Amino acid sequence: MAGRRLAATGFSVGLLAPLVAILFVAATPAIAASSDCNIAPDVGIEWGSQAELRNLDDGNVVEWLLPGDPNVDLAPLVSDFYAEVTIDPIDGAALRMELVPGYSYTFCTEFHEDPQDPPNVAPIGDVYLLSETNWGYYTNEYIQHKNGWGDVEEALKWVPVEWRDMIVFLPFRDVHAYEKVQSNSFSTALDSDSKGWISWFGEAQDPSYYLVLDNWNNSRPSDANSVDGGMIVQVWVEVEERLTLPKFTAYLIVGILPISCIVVPLILHSRYHAAGKGSADDKTQLVPLLESEPGYDSRDELDD
Incomplete structure (x- = not known):
């Protein structure tokens, strides 16, 4: 009986522990997202190690084939930094x-006006977080816009919605697009290293992500128009360690529910039969044995 109770307790703990852990981890990014960056400007940035500055005017037609400078091998971003980026009219940087x-x-x-070339309107712009592939789409779209090769937004009207993600840039996870803003903050975290492909030209570079600061009218209908002057953008990036569950917990969550639908009825069935067997043994009734005195005959009482 004690072994069965121990097995039932272990099964319950195994079922609930991954669920509690996932709820705890899921709450961690939400807490980080609700706070602003608390980084002093004197922290600075290590260019070429923590980040690389990319200007749209540096791009070319084959930018999507060479999304990053092969001579700049960035280190994993594990510490805070602060940077200031200057953006010209009808331009952008990342x-x-x-x-x-x-x-x-x-x-x-935070977008601020450039004292050397102040705009006549409020300094607002667009902020995107893009993956490496979508950064290539973004730069190619800018090249078409700058060279007057056609209105991308107008051309998209002839493309079915389900095919547009093959030719236009999409923000990371389809949500990290913040448009017409003067100041903004958001938070994100990666669940995997995104190394899901094999390079046939040697060792593949680690995947990069681009924080885009936009000051031109791209193909997205809700983006801001270009301001008629330069802007200086202050950028803070705060890095915090985050608890990450091992990958096998996903298999536990997926597998425990169907397994429990089989195991729990078996446990209940065995306990039911065990309880029935025990009660049958306890209710065994003994028939009383009547003994008479020697020489006693019940027929004598009937004759009387």
Whole structure:
């Protein structure tokens, strides 16, 4: 009986522990997302190690084939930094970074007018977090726009919605697009290292992510128009360690529920039969034995 109780307790703990752990980990990014960056400007940045500055005017037609400078091998981003980026009218820039699992990243940006070329309107712009592939789509779209090769937004009207993600850039996880903002903060974290492909030209570089600062009218209908002057963008990136569950917990969550649908009825069935067998043994009734005195005959009482 004690062994059965121990098995039932272990099964219950195995079922509930992954669920509790996942709820705890899921709450961690939400807490980070609700706070702004608390980084002093004197922290600075190590260019070429923590991040690489990419300007749209540096791109070319084959930018999507060479998304990053092969001579700049960034280190995994595991520490905070602060940077200031200048953006000209009808232009944009991006910070290329190597984000890694196990850390939560909070990005804060503020647009300010450039004293050397102040705009006549409020300094607002767009902020995107893009993967390496979508950065290539983004730069190619800018090249078409700058060279007057056609209105991309107008051309998209003739493309079915389900095919547009093959030719236009999409923000990371389809949510990290913040448009028409003067200041903004958001947080994200990676669940895997995104190394799901094989390079036939040698060892593949670690995947990069781009924090894009936009000051031109791209193909997205909700983005801001270009301001008629330069802007200086302050960028803070706060890095915090984050608890990450091992990958096998996903298999536990997926497998425990169907297994429990089989094991739990078997346990209940065995306990039911064990209880029935025990009660039958306990209720065994003994028939009383009546003994008479020697020489006693019940027929004598009947004759009387």
